Amino acid sequence: MFKKVLIANRGEIAVRVIRACREMGIASVAIFSDVDRGALHVTQADEAYLVGPAPARESYLNVAKILAVARCCGAEAIHPGYGFLSENAKFARACAEAGIKFVGPAPSAMELMGSKTRARTAMQAAGVPMVPGSARGLSVAEAEEMAAKVGFPVMIKAAAGGGGKGMRLVKTPAELKSSFETAQSEALRSFNDGEIYLEKFIENPRHIEIQVLGDEHGNVVYLGERECSVQRRHQKVIEEAPSAIMDEDMRQRMGAVAVQAARSAGYTNAGTIEFLVDAQRNFYFLEMNTRLQVEHPVTELVTGLDLVHLQLRIACGEKLPFRQEDVGLRGHAIECRIYAEDPENNFFPSPGKITKLLRPSGPGVREDSGVYEGWTVPLDYDPMLSKLIVYAANRTMAIARMRRALDEYFVGGIKTNLLLFRRILEHPDFVAARIDTGFLDRLLAAKPGPASGTNSLAEVAAVSAALFAAVAPQKNGRNGGSKTEDGKRSGVSAWKRAARSEGVRDK
Amino acid sequence: MFKKVLIANRGEIAVRVIRACREMGIASVAIFSDVDRGALHVTQADEAYLVGPAPARESYLNVAKILAVARCCGAEAIHPGYGFLSENAKFARACAEAGIKFVGPAPSAMELMGSKTRARTAMQAAGVPMVPGSARGLSVAEAEEMAAKVGFPVMIKAAAGGGGKGMRLVKTPAELKSSFETAQSEALRSFNDGEIYLEKFIENPRHIEIQVLGDEHGNVVYLGERECSVQRRHQKVIEEAPSAIMDEDMRQRMGAVAVQAARSAGYTNAGTIEFLVDAQRNFYFLEMNTRLQVEHPVTELVTGLDLVHLQLRIACGEKLPFRQEDVGLRGHAIECRIYAEDPENNFFPSPGKITKLLRPSGPGVREDSGVYEGWTVPLDYDPMLSKLIVYAANRTMAIARMRRALDEYFVGGIKTNLLLFRRILEHPDFVAARIDTGFLDRLLAAKPGPASGTNSLAEVAAVSAALFAAVAPQKNGRNGGSKTEDGKRSGVSAWKRAARSEGVRDK
Amino acid sequence: MIYEVTIAEKTYRVELMRNGDRWNCRLGDREWPLDVVSVQDGVLSLLLDGKSYEVKQETVGTEASVVVGLERFSVSVQDPRSFRSRRRAGASEQGVKKITAPMPGKVVRILAGIGATVEAGQSVIVIEAMKMQNELKAPKNGVIKKINVAEGAAVEAGQSLAEVE
Amino acid sequence: MIYEVTIAEKTYRVELMRNGDRWNCRLGDREWPLDVVSVQDGVLSLLLDGKSYEVKQETVGTEASVVVGLERFSVSVQDPRSFRSRRRAGASEQGVKKITAPMPGKVVRILAGIGATVEAGQSVIVIEAMKMQNELKAPKNGVIKKINVAEGAAVEAGQSLAEVE
Numbered sequence A, B: 001m002f003k004k005v006l007i008a009n010r011g012e013i014a015v016r017v018i019r020a021c022r023e024m025g026i027a028s029v030a031i032f033s034d035v036d037r038g039a040l041h042v043t044q045a046d047e048a049y050l051v052g053p054a055p056a057r058e059s060y061l062n063v064a065k066i067l068a069v070a071r072c073c074g075a076e077a078i079h080p081g082y083g084f085l086s087e088n089a090k091f092a093r094a095c096a097e098a099g100i101k102f103v104g105p106a107p108s109a110m111e112l113m114g115s116k117t118r119a120r121t122a123m124q125a126a127g128v129p130m131v132p133g134s135a136r137g138l139s140v141a142e143a144e145e146m147a148a149k150v151g152f153p154v155m156i157k158a159a160a161g162g163g164g165k166g167m168r169l170v171k172t173p174a175e176l177k178s179s180f181e182t183a184q185s186e187a188l189r190s191f192n193d194g195e196i197y198l199e200k201f202i203e204n205p206r207h208i209e210i211q212v213l214g215d216e217h218g219n220v221v222y223l224g225e226r227e228c229s230v231q232r233r234h235q236k237v238i239e240e241a242p243s244a245i246m247d248e249d250m251r252q253r254m255g256a257v258a259v260q261a262a263r264s265a266g267y268t269n270a271g272t273i274e275f276l277v278d279a280q281r282n283f284y285f286l287e288m289n290t291r292l293q294v295e296h297p298v299t300e301l302v303t304g305l306d307l308v309h310l311q312l313r314i315a316c317g318e319k320l321p322f323r324q325e326d327v328g329l330r331g332h333a334i335e336c337r338i339y340a341e342d343p344e345n346n347f348f349p350s351p352g353k354i355t356k357l358l359r360p361s362g363p364g365v366r367e368d369s370g371v372y373e374g375w376t377v378p379l380d381y382d383p384m385l386s387k388l389i390v391y392a393a394n395r396t397m398a399i400a401r402m403r404r405a406l407d408e409y410f411v412g413g414i415k416t417n418l419l420l421f422r423r424i425l426e427h428p429d430f431v432a433a434r435i436d437t438g439f440l441d442r443l444l445a446a447k448p449g450p451a452s453g454t455n456s457l458a459e460v461a462a463v464s465a466a467l468f469a470a471v472a473p474q475k476n477g478r479n480g481g482s483k484t485e486d487g488k489r490s491g492v493s494a495w496k497r498a499a500r501s502e503g504v505r506d507k
Numbered sequence C, D: 001m002i003y004e005v006t007i008a009e010k011t012y013r014v015e016l017m018r019n020g021d022r023w024n025c026r027l028g029d030r031e032w033p034l035d036v037v038s039v040q041d042g043v044l045s046l047l048l049d050g051k052s053y054e055v056k057q058e059t060v061g062t063e064a065s066v067v068v069g070l071e072r073f074s075v076s077v078q079d080p081r082s083f084r085s086r087r088r089a090g091a092s093e094q095g096v097k098k099i100t101a102p103m104p105g106k107v108v109r110i111l112a113g114i115g116a117t118v119e120a121g122q123s124v125i126v127i128e129a130m131k132m133q134n135e136l137k138a139p140k141n142g143v144i145k146k147i148n149v150a151e152g153a154a155v156e157a158g159q160s161l162a163e164v165e
Helices: A011-023 A040-044 A063-073 A089-097 A107-114 A116-125 A140-150 A173-191 A248-264 A296-303 A307-315 A395-408 A418-426 A439-445 A454-469 A486-505 B011-023 B040-044 B063-073 B089-097 B107-114 B116-125 B140-150 B173-191 B248-264 B296-303 B307-315 B395-408 B418-426 B439-445 B454-469 B486-505 C080-091 D080-091
Strands: A004-007 A027-033 A047-052 A077-079 A154-162 A165-170 A196-200 A206-214 A220-232 A235-241 A269-277 A283-289 A332-339 A356-358 A365-369 A384-392 A410-412 B004-007 B027-033 B047-052 B077-079 B154-162 B165-170 B196-200 B206-214 B220-232 B235-241 B269-277 B283-289 B332-339 B356-358 B365-369 B384-392 B410-412 C002-007 C010-019 C022-027 C030-040 C043-048 C051-060 C063-068 C071-078 C097-100 C105-110 C123-129 C132-137 C142-147 C160-164 D002-007 D010-019 D022-027 D030-040 D043-048 D051-060 D063-068 D071-078 D097-100 D105-110 D123-129 D132-137 D142-147 D160-164
Touching (some): A004 A011, A004 A063, A011 A027, A011 A040, A011 A307, A011 B395, A027 A040, A027 A063, A040 D043, A047 A063, A047 D051, A077 A307, A089 A107, A107 A116, A116 A154, A116 A196, A116 A283, A140 A154, A140 A173, A206 A283, A220 A248, A220 A296, A235 A296, A235 A418, A248 A269, A248 A283, A269 A307, A296 A332, A356 C051, A365 B365, A395 B011, A418 A439, A454 C002, A454 C010, A454 C022, A454 C030, A454 C043, A454 C051, A454 C063, A454 C071, B004 B063, B011 B040, B011 B307, B011 B365, B040 C043, B047 B063, B063 B089, B089 B107, B107 B116, B116 B154, B116 B196, B116 B283, B140 B173, B154 B173, B173 B196, B206 B283, B206 B307, B220 B248, B235 B418, B248 B269, B248 B283, B269 B307, B296 B307, B296 B332, B296 B365, B296 B384, B356 D051, B384 B395, B454 D002, B454 D010, B454 D022, B454 D030, B454 D051, B454 D071, C123 C160
Parallel strands (some): A027 A047, B004 B027
Antiparallel strands (some): A154 A165, A206 A220, A206 A269, A220 A235, A356 A410, A365 A384, B154 B165, B154 B196, B206 B220, B206 B269, B220 B235, B235 B332, B269 B283, B332 B384, B365 B384, C002 C010, C010 C022, C022 C030, C030 C043, C043 C051, C051 C063, C063 C071, C097 C160, C105 C123, C123 C132, C142 C160, D002 D010, D022 D030, D030 D043, D043 D051, D063 D071, D123 D132
């Protein structure tokens, strides 16, 4: 096994990989930008090195600097996490040239899957079901012809696209030309690549993905599916495993396709084949993610495996320690992505200091966090704070458990999306697993109804607010009579100050 | 299902049951003593009622008061947790008379198993293997005769005993009479019951127990075993599932015996049959615990079941939702009992205020805690703070994961046994699963060797101590520049005060 | 002590009376004995008629909330000393209004300069955090009287960025 | 600033020099630049030659420790102002010695009254917590000069219970 691994990432995923390294007896090396000196991944790693200022392109994307650190400290491998350099084939190549193992697939597989049109062609050749449409870049005229063939509505997509950019839904022939041109200019601006293709639009599909794992000896297995249909702007919000619409037959068919896709791409290490599934349970290849996914924990909980351990063992040249028939699914897992954002203000990010952090625990609760009480969430990166994952014997119990865990979770000082999860988990469609990629938008468009019991709770809130203002007594029983410390009153006094300054503002 | 359940307990197990209630949509009712007003179980429950002053006999053992609270608030059932009233058949009877369901077995089963000699007789009749010895109270003469028959060494035991009291190891015939008399007078004093019996002494046995679960419709299943051989003074310190010495054949044989034992006692709800296992893997009945065990989480992790949910469903009259053949074990789980005690000072309890609490999390880590940062652990009860449980694919990985979790765990302000677990988990005998009930005493008797790298770490500690004293800078990067607050310096200033007062003490 | 607490446009008059170690509370025409302890900084445990509430106090920027169980309530508290001035303040909608940053960020654009006439709801300043942009709007019709920041500046939550008169 | 830090009977002379935002440290004849931030109250993150240490400060009763990684070190720190008096104190073993409570508890028995002659290691007071009893011993040969508590009294960690002269 490697003696030392550098983690080219930050936040919860860096902490996740550091934990795996510690469990495997591998020294972990963190990198950090100026604003991350006190970040959790820095304090938890065995070693940590500054790689540049806050902007990611000067630090977490700074290939030369990261490789220099790796060489200098003697790291034998680099784990890229997700995001940042994780799907950057050039970085993977540079690692190889520097004699450092990149924990992921070969650069050639990354490049193949990085181009949507090349991936489409390759997957079609491998017999993977595709959404009807073109497998290569089109002109406007060709697009019009193809659209007529597959039938409206259609999606116009940039070959180099991602994250919803360079994508347009076209409902009628009349809109096609202008949508094509807008998408193309957006793609040129964003990705410096104007290649555009077209697919039939699948209405209200589910997003279901298959986790695959391949070693460097030709063995590839699938580890069941994840349902990721609860999305906002193509960003996953809640993921679960297994999917409520899956049966063993469909799982085996999708799994076989995913393994075939991975094999045909010469894929090694952990990867994910994303599919769209329509109302008739037909599934279509969407794309392959050539890295560890944010939502990998739900697969870990239902399979009992540790994907990061396996990634490191595979990268080290080990064979997969089990075969397909050894993989079994048990129970149900759900993940909520906790973000520093304000769902009541258009999901605007809310960086700042976490003044209070109460974390859930107990039976079936896992938290993969990248923050701590007192940490100031910088405004320079993704606003994800933590992932809350629960496990229970079945979906109903997992939902109940997640609600309980959310009740125990409290983040003070910044806005989070915690209360939004409560709304989702109580929604009858979610409870009944009637979800598709449009579910969350529909939920957000609906006015939240008045919660039951709000009135009497409002009275409790009013009394509590007065108590906080009145300097609450600081006692917890006979032997808990700690003295009131001045520094501990900041919350109350901030409130008082606010009240007073409001009072005098317009004098 | 019940609408409201009262939890007649405190600490982590009360919180554990409250969480299960919340997950099942049951309103939870906590009870508390004067010193527990701010305890976690009080703040987490839906309702909470004072039952008396700090001494347990006036509060958590106050049957009349607890039943009055239950009646008054409309609780339909009482969950007793473990300890306190959980094995008190009189309490179970009083609940039944008050029309409140006791979550546990029938009082008759509790009484049968509560008397060691009666239980021994009943279990022998049911064909459960017993340590050779007497099944009833003996005179000194009878004891001498029996000892000669089974062979020395023998154990002299009080029928009403528990927790190591009224027990004597006798190695030679000459010692027998005086040991018998000492044990008898101790038993009379402690339990007001001088009945004494005798068993052959099993040298260095393993302590392995079988979890059983019976519904009120005659179905009884076993849920695999737990290995609890790491003990100090008959108190379990680390538990794991499965046991490293168990194979499927032995598990089935022990499981069948345990189910037979439970059936013969008319046992319902969750219970545990404890066995001693000798070096030849012969197993002997030790006793039955007629309640939920502290260490139930390791069984939950390897079976994927929730024992508290199942207890409540059984108490409510539901049938077991699975059969024996549906129970499968996967992976390995280990539990450490975190106590407020000082292993370097004869394990003396260390109550007091928890000034800092850093809790482990991430993959495979579960914490069932009864405390929080700022809570003052009262000096009136058991010093258990929390249970740290890990799960991984196999025992080796579970040990590595527990070490990692312990590294992340920090309790400031009081002493704990956290560092002791590190010693245990690094011990070659523990790693090789060469453990028996004498393992921990042998480890504690040995001088801890000098830890590797201590010298350079001592230098880091020295520099850090100076930094703490010098008012460490309070910054975490560019946007973390929070001001130093006076109230937050208590640690450093306490240090300074100590240094100064030592300096002037002898002037 | 009397506090006026406003939640969702409803104002509650809360009177707190110390009673030795405990508190009594009058809300409207009801009076309760309060069993309350501060379990952690900013976290109260409240027992009311046997019901247990864990109440958390939250301040984000200049916005104060109280979280009871699963519900968050934005609260505004007036303490006794600010009563009179507050009433006056409530009556006047004519004075200077500030535009404050709702969260830390960077000023990326200033859309209306000093002296510009703006309408209520018109965007005045754009700030950015975590790659998302937020337009801060004029709170009333008026004229931009002051701009306290420059483009590119880093701002803290609650910082006053501009004033409209 | 110079500190003398004693760990396991070895004393380290640590000199800290502020260097703008940072610190330099001299330990023995080596000098290091320190990259140190306080991540939480009582928790430092220290980077030394690239190695990352999370260091926690712990005070239980009157005993101060520093936890580095998995190791706990009992430390005693003398700051510059207490140097001289400390040296004197170290030299005198003849004066009054206190018996202090190592943890909160209840005094269940007093085994030696005022005026009694005791030997070092002889039990003087028994305190109880969580149903376990702890015998507190005389720190030196001498005579019990003072007893500050009565049987049945509740005591705090670090409280002085008796004095031996």
